[in-house]
Amino acid sequence: MNIRKAANGAAIVGLCLGLFGGCAWSNHVDAVPKCGDKVMQPGTVCQSLSGGTSSTYEELKQSMENSVPVDMALAFGGAGVFAAGLLTGQYARRKETAR
Numbered sequence: 451m452n453i454r455k456a457a458n459g460a461a462i463v464g465l466c467l468g469l470f471g472g473c474a475w476s477n478h479v480d481a482v483p484k485c486g487d488k489v490m491q492p493g494t495v496c497q498s499l500s501g502g503t504s505s506t507y508e509e510l511k512q513s514m515e516n517s518v519p520v521d522m523a524l525a526f527g528g529a530g531v532f533a534a535g536l537l538t539g540q541y542a543r544r545k546e547t548a549r
Contacts (some may be wrong), residue, residue, distance in 0.1 A: 466529030471524025478518050483510035495506035507532075 482489050485496030490507045497504045 453542040457535045461535030464528045468528025475521035478514045
């Protein structure tokens with residue numbers, strides 16, 4: 451496999467991961483739990499109509515806060531893979547033109 455193709459593929463994958471992680475991160479930072487489309491208040495419970503499960507405001511808030519490090523890792527990891535793909539592609543292109 452051509453190193454430039456692999457580097458371009460890595461850059462595209464990294465860009466997608468970075469964008470996905472960044473969007474997820476921005477949705478969870480300072481987010482307020484919702485039940486359907488209504489904003490929940492501390493102490494309230496959200497009852498699911500389809501599965502019959504329920505979640506409290508506190509559980510939903512904790513779940514959102516727990517996902518922030520994962521979202522950050524996706525955003526920064528994706529950016530790193532994107533940068534590495536671009537740099538590797540540039541290196542391979544220079545090496546090919548030097549021949």
